[in-house]
Amino acid sequence: MNGDTIKITVLLFGACREAAGAGEMNCDLTSPADVAGAWNEVKARFPNLEKFERSALFAVNEEHARKDQPLEDGDTLAVFPPVSGG
């Protein structure tokens, strides 16, 4: 329902995790919520993440996601820089 509070888990990886000094946090959002809104909450809590504004990527429940993707109660949002495996 619009206006309800939803709870999500936020995971941070790589340089984002290091800049925040945390790898996992809980976040309360007001429905309807999306990735962009959650990202704003995370940045407000960890201002050091502001430098990732242009580069940060997102995944919702282990699937790559865009900023306009809606979030539901219980979702897991991951925030990370462009991947550099290999």
Next chain:
Amino acid sequence: MDIFEITREPIDKLGLEKRLLTGGAGAVVTFDGVVRDNTKGRRVVSLQYEAYGPMAVKEMRRIGDEIRERWPDVERVGIIHRFGPLKISESSVVIVITSPHRRVAFEACRYAIDRLKQTVPIWKKEIFEDGEEWVEGQAPEVGQ
């Protein structure tokens, strides 16, 4: 059976090839990504890899699906990526493709490593003699 794994332990490359070998295979192409001792001339002491484990395995499996769509002749796909601290010359990723004939295995193996570097959520930090830096990945294409 295809194999998609992440591990903190050294990767058993020969073991992976063996696990994937079937009677129908006539070619085994293996890509072995190893830790280089320098980045643009700056001496690297070691690398530190971090993975979003469950999603990394999912994305590897997706690469396997993409390979089968493009090259239906592929017999087996195996991808193992290591995480944690790695020393110079240790393998960070091993990809094995088997197929009846060589061309398909070469092409699919090249595709797998290129795709892995775009989509699999793993990050590396270079530890230099005089500091450390996260390696900047390439921004993915739109629509991913």
